[in-house]
Amino acid sequence: xxxxxxxxxxxxxxxxxxxxxxxxxxxxxxxxxxxxxxxxxxxxxxxxxxxxxxxxxxxxxxxxxxxxxxxxxxxxxxxxxxxxxxxxxxxxxxxxxxxxxxxxxxxxxxxxxxxxxxxxxxxxxxxxxxxxxxxxxxxxxxxxxxxxxxxxxxxxxxxxxxxxxxxxxxxxxxxxxxxxxxxxxxxxxxxxxxxxxxxxxxxxxxxxxxxxxxxxxxxxxxxxxxxxxxxxxxxxxxxxxxxxxxxxxxxxxxxxxxxxxxxxxxxxxxxxxxxxxxxxxxxxxxxxxxxxxxxxxxxxxxxxxxxxxxxxxxxxxxxxxxxxxxxxxxxxxxxxxxxxxxxxxxxxxxxxxxxxxxxxxxxxxxxxxxxxxxxxxxxxxxxxxxxx
Amino acid sequence: xxxxxxxxxxxxxxxxxxxxxxxxxxxxxxxxxxxxxxxxxxxxxxxxxxxxxxxxxxxxxxxxxxxxxxxxxxxxxxxxxxxxxxxxxxxxxxxxxxxxxxxxxxxxxxxxxxxxxxxxxxxxxxxxxxxxxxxxxxxxxxxxxxxxxxxxxxxxxxxxxxxxxxxxxxxxxxxxxxxxxxxxxxxxxxxxxxxxxxxxxxxxxxxxxxxxxxxxxxxxxxxxxxxxxxxxxxxxxxxxxxxxxxxxxxxxxxxxxxxxxxxxxxxxxxxxxxxxxxxxxxxxxxxxxxxxxxxxxxxxxxxxxxxxxxxxxxxxxxxxxxxxxxxxxxxxxxxxxxxxxxxxxxxxxx
Numbered sequence: 001x002x003x004x005x006x007x008x009x010x011x012x013x014x015x016x017x018x019x020x021x022x023x024x025x026x027x028x029x030x031x032x033x034x035x036x037x038x039x040x041x042x043x044x045x046x047x048x049x050x051x052x053x054x055x056x057x058x059x060x061x062x063x064x065x066x067x068x069x070x071x072x073x074x075x076x077x078x079x080x081x082x083x084x085x086x087x088x089x090x091x092x093x094x095x096x097x098x099x100x101x102x103x104x105x106x107x108x109x110x111x112x113x114x115x116x117x118x119x120x121x122x123x124x125x126x127x128x129x130x131x132x133x134x135x136x137x138x139x140x141x142x143x144x145x146x147x148x149x150x151x152x153x154x155x156x157x158x159x160x161x162x163x164x165x166x167x168x169x170x171x172x173x174x175x176x177x178x179x180x181x182x183x184x185x186x187x188x189x190x191x192x193x194x195x196x197x198x199x200x201x202x203x204x205x206x207x208x209x210x211x212x213x214x215x216x217x218x219x220x221x222x223x224x225x226x227x228x229x230x231x232x233x234x235x236x237x238x239x240x241x242x243x244x245x246x247x248x249x250x251x252x253x254x255x256x257x258x259x260x261x262x263x264x265x266x267x268x269x270x271x272x273x274x275x276x277x278x279x280x281x282x283x284x285x286x287x288x289x290x291x292x293x294x295x296x297x298x299x300x301x302x303x304x305x306x307x308x309x310x311x312x313x314x315x316x317x318x319x320x321x322x323x324x325x326x327x328x329x330x331x332x333x334x335x336x337x338x339x340x341x342x343x344x345x346x347x348x349x350x351x352x353x354x355x356x357x358x359x360x361x362x363x364x365x366x367x368x369x370x371x372x373x374x375x376x377x378x379x380x381x382x383x384x385x386x387x388x
Numbered sequence: 389x390x391x392x393x394x395x396x397x398x399x400x401x402x403x404x405x406x407x408x409x410x411x412x413x414x415x416x417x418x419x420x421x422x423x424x425x426x427x428x429x430x431x432x433x434x435x436x437x438x439x440x441x442x443x444x445x446x447x448x449x450x451x452x453x454x455x456x457x458x459x460x461x462x463x464x465x466x467x468x469x470x471x472x473x474x475x476x477x478x479x480x481x482x483x484x485x486x487x488x489x490x491x492x493x494x495x496x497x498x499x500x501x502x503x504x505x506x507x508x509x510x511x512x513x514x515x516x517x518x519x520x521x522x523x524x525x526x527x528x529x530x531x532x533x534x535x536x537x538x539x540x541x542x543x544x545x546x547x548x549x550x551x552x553x554x555x556x557x558x559x560x561x562x563x564x565x566x567x568x569x570x571x572x573x574x575x576x577x578x579x580x581x582x583x584x585x586x587x588x589x590x591x592x593x594x595x596x597x598x599x600x601x602x603x604x605x606x607x608x609x610x611x612x613x614x615x616x617x618x619x620x621x622x623x624x625x626x627x628x629x630x631x632x633x634x635x636x637x638x639x640x641x642x643x644x645x646x647x648x649x650x651x652x653x654x655x656x657x658x659x660x661x662x663x664x665x666x667x668x669x670x671x672x673x674x675x676x677x678x679x680x681x682x683x684x685x686x687x688x689x690x691x692x693x694x695x696x697x698x699x700x701x702x703x704x705x706x707x708x709x710x711x712x713x714x715x716x717x718x719x720x721x722x723x724x725x726x727x728x729x730x731x732x733x734x735x736x737x738x
Contacts, residue, residue, distance in 0.1 A: 003486050024516060056448035057470065062519075063443040063511040064470055067723040070620045077638065080620040080728065081479065084442075084470035086449055092467055096479055103485035104389075119515075128447045241436075241466035243456040256463035371452055374460075 003102040005385055007224035007231035008346040010040025010217030016180040016331045019118035020211040025060060026072035029114050032213035032336075033073055036110065040217040041228045044074035047217075048106035053083040053093025053113040054335030055370075058125035060116055073112060085239070087283070087370025089113065090214065090338025091377030094366075095237045097218050098379070107220050114213035115333035122209060122334060141206060141286065143372060145198035147251040148288040152200065154252060157291065157306035159200060163191040164309055165287035166205045166329055172316055173326025175355035180210045180331040205287035205329070212333035214340045221385070232346035235363070235386045236267030237379040244372045251373055257296040260376040264365075265298070268380045273298045277380070278361040279321050279348045280314075281341040283368045285328045290314065294322070297367065297378075316356065324348065324356040338368025342379055349383040392484045393603035393610030394734065395596050396425035397702030397709075402565040402591035402690035405501040411445060412457040415497045415592040419458065422493070422594045426606045430459050433596075434489035436466040437480040439473035439496040440694050443508050454497065465489070472496060473593060473698030474618075474656075474720030474730050480597055481616055490602045497592035498694035505588050505693060512723060514623060525724065526585055530577040532630040532725045533661035537579055539631045542664045544579055548572045550660040551583040551688055558685025565589045565690040586658040591692030593699045611705035611716075611734040615643030618730035623723070630725055633669040639731040640670050645717050650733070652680045652707055652716035654700040658687040662726055666719060670731075683707065697721065701732055708736040 012035025014020070020028055029052070037043065050073050052066050062068065066075075066082040073080075085092040090113040097111035115122075126140065152159065167188045173179035174186075194204035224231040240260035243249070261273075270276050280299070284290045291305035299320060300308050308314060314322035323329070325344040328337045345366035347353040358364075362383045369376050398421035400414055423429065436458060442450045451468045460466060469475045473496020480492035500508075506524035513519040536542045551570060558564035565587045573582030596606070603610040619635035619642075622628055640646060653672055657663035663681070667673050672681065682688075684703040687696050697720025704718035715735045722728040 003488075056442050057511075058442060058448045060515070061511070062515045063441065063508065064722070065515075066471075067512050067620075067727055068514050068623045070727075071622050071624070075620050076622050077619060077635070079618050081475060082470050083467065083479075084451070085466075085468050086452065096467065096482075099479075099482050099486050099488075103482050105482055105485065126448050239465055239467055240463045241455060241460050242463040243460050244452050245456075246461065254463075256460075259463045371449060374452070374455075375466075 004104050004220045006098045006101045006234040007219055008216050008381065009219050009224055009227035009231050010036040010042065011343045011347055012036030012039060012215045013178045013340065014213045015178055016210045016212035016333055018209065020116065025065060025116050026069055028116055028211065029069055029112050029213045030072045032215040033110060033112055036215035036217050039229065042217060046108055047074060047110045049079040049100055049109050050075040051081045051083065051093055051097035051109060051111045053089040054115055055087060055089055056125060059122050059334065060119040073110065085370060085375045087334060088338050088368040088375040088377045089370065090336050090340065091342050091366065091368030092239055094216060094339055094342045095239060095377055095379065098234055098237055101218050101220050108223050109218045110215060111218060112213060112215040113336040113339035115335040116211045117209040117333065118211050141198040141201055144286055145201050148286060149200055151252045151288060151292050155303040155306060161291055161306045161309055162200065162205050162287040163188060165284065165290040166191045168315055169323050169327045169329040172324050172356055173330030176325045179326040180208050201286050207285040207328045207332035210331050210333040212331065212336050214336045214343050216343055230350045232349045232381040233385045235380045235382045236264035238263035239377045242374050244374050252292060253296045254373045256374060257369065257376045260378050261297045264378050264380050274320065277363050277365050279324060279358040279364040281325060281344040281364065281366045282322050283328055283338060283341055284323060285332060287329060290322055293367065321358045324353065324358055338377060341368055342366035346381045349381050390485050390487065390599055391612055392481055392597055392599050393612045394701065394705035395598045395603050395607035395610050396422040397595045397706045398422040399563050399593040399699055399702065400591045401563050402589045402692050404565065404587065404589050406499060406590040407501065411497050411499060412453050414590065415454055415495060416457050418592045418594045419495060422596050426596050428491065433491050433493045434465065435480055435483045435492040436464055437476040437492065437494050438468050439471050439476035439698065440498060441470055443511055444498050444500060444693060446502060472694050472720050472722050474701055477595060477698060477701055478616060478618060478730065481613060484597060484599045490599050492597040493594065494597065494698065495592065495594035496695040496698045498692045499590040500588045500693055501590050526577050526580065528724045529659040529661065530580045533579050533659065535630045536661050536664055541631055542661065547584050547660040550663050554682055554686050554688040557683050558689035561685050561689065563690065564685050567689065580659065584660040586687045586691035589690060589692055591690060591695050593695045593702055595698065595702050607709060609709050609711065609736050611708040611736060613732060614735050615733040617642035620728040623727060625725055631665065633665050633726050633729060636666055636669040636719065636729040636731060639729055643731045643733045645731055645733050646671065648715065650679060650715045650717040652683065652704060652713040654684060654704040654716065654718045655682055656687055656697045656700045656720045658691050660688065665726060670717065697730065704734050708734055714738060
């Protein structure tokens with residue numbers, strides 16, 4: 001049976017900063033949604049349904065905030081779904097919205113993801129003690145650091161690679177007006193000499209805590225034909241999950257990530273991602289995850305990801321730019337971070353990424369992951385409509 | 389539109405306090421039950437979607453523990469809504485409509501016993517202006533009940549009758565928390581008495597969805613989803629007419645509920661007064677109506693938060709599967725005073 005092709009015709013982001021004290025939660029999501037509508041030259045009345053995502057409710061202290069946010073997002077009288085798949089949620093939310101269009105249940109859907117971390121404390125939101133369960137008392141960094149070390153040991157990567165990623169992403173962020181961190185005086189030496197937080201992860205190799213939201217307007221072929229700006233077309237999308245902790249889990253390169261990428265490539269007819277894909281927006285909250293995910297996503301052979309990074313392939317002017325926007329390392333409103341990856345991939349193939357545009361990008365991958373590296377969501381978008 | 393059906397439904401016993409079992413322990417027998425009903429193994433399921441709430445569990449990412457129980461290995465295609473499981477079913481239904489999946493497992497669970505659910509639900513409210521006042525769910529429902537009484541749309545006697553009918557219906561329900569006759573009860577928040585309010589309890593539910601011929605193979609009489617829609621209303625109760633539910637009416641219209649009469653209606657009305665609102669919105673109040681409303685006993689007999697809506701869909705489907713219904717309406721709600729409503733129309737082949 002045939003699916004309706006899905007097009008991204010509107011993208012909006014808020015400015016991302018440590019604390020948006022000038023807006024409420026409702027004001028924050030509305031700002032992103034409003035910008036996405038403006039981009040698509042649509043009004044609230046053109047939207048058939050709203051799909052919203054964010055990471056745990058404890059991050060802001062509001063239970064099921066979609067109820068309170070219905071008015072701000074013009075959802076009254078419409079269907080509204082709330083997705084929560086941990087850190088991958090921004091991507092999953094976009095995919096759930098895309099399915100509404102692909103299944104021809106709705107024609108034009110607004111999808112929004114957000115986090116307003118300043119309203120609470122994410123580190124402690126993740127660390128609530130539960131009897132008989134392993135506590136995550138050091139937030140995410142303490143959980144991921146051992147897996148980074150396992151990657152270094154397994155591949156023999158020199159310990160300089162992580163700082164190269166951070167230095168690159170922070171420089172890319174300088175070209176992105178929406179990015180949270182604009183470190184104009186960044187140097188490689190500053191990254192390398194920043195304090196060690198969770199060995200081997202240094203302070204400058206970690207993501208910030210951001211307030212921010214991202215929104216997209218997804219529509220069908222008819223909607224795309226009416227859109228005022230070029231559309232980004234979805235060529236493939238998938239989610240995969242695996243258990244949190246089990247004996248055979250490969251934390252360095254989880255099977256769910258490999259399977260998810262393989263599914264997306266199959267849908268899009270990609271046989272050689274390294275050559276065929278022009279830009280990647282990858283979920284890299286700690287710098288070492290760039291070389292790790294390069295392997296997991298099939299851009300490099302196992303053990304070779306760090307060599308791509310080290311040789312400059314992933315730089316903005318490299319052969320396979322990774323995180324031209326500055327990525328999660330520069331902007332991390334957790335629930336929105338995945339959707340920002342998806343949206344930035346779409347901006348690239350629409351040719352609308354401004355100063356961080358990758359020349360001639362025709363196919364771009366948006367990637368998100370969450371939990372203990374167990375939830376994955378990805379999409380591949382192109383400048384051309386998929387062949388039917 | 390592709391034909392999709394509910395082919396299996398299972399639920400736990402709903403109890404006041406399940407301190408001795410974790411969410412996963414509560415859920416696992418239910419998952420095994422629906423898989424056994426269809427003869428499917430977890431690895432045969434194309435898509436899995438769940439509904440639950442971290443605020444009930446008191447910890448972030450509570451759904452990950454349940455997923456571990458499902459046994460997501462090799463990795464599965466999976467998603468989660470921080471909503472009642474009825475909305476997880478909606479997401480799975482859409483996934484099947486795209487043609488990307490033939491089967492889907494949907495589950496939901498909620499334990500209210502670890503905390504005070506009346507207090508917990510206040511955290512759903514506008515966090516700046518309303519939640520700081522801690523207006524609890526029973527107080528808000530009482531406002532709605534009083535508005536109905538003031539509008540002359542019901543009275544305390546009718547409300548008591550709804551409670552009585554629901555609990556009598558649950559008398560033979562093996563999973564219900566409250567069964568058999570219950571008096572009007574003690575005054576709780578005027579005009580509501582304990583009999584007008586749902587029990588506080590813990591429980592889980594699961595369904596299996598399948599498309600087309602797969603559904604026919606898996607179930608003797610699949611409950612075909614003829615229509616499924618949901619609509620949300622404004623959050624602030626001050627801008628809503630609490631005596632009406634336009635979102636329910638619109639969802640029902642979009643789901644095709646008014647095209648032909650239904651014989652069964654499973655309504656997610658945790659408070660007796662809310663059934664009055666829903667019956668009016670769904671046009672179930674005709675004097676000669678023979679619609680059987682909440683033959684399961686409804687949420688007044690068992691109301692495991694986050695699963696109670698999915699259970700309405702499951703109960704309606706199960707009734708079709710066993711031949712007691714040909715065309716049923718199922719409803720789920722979320723948010724204070726029926727803010728968000730989902731309606732499904734299910735049919736069995738004659």
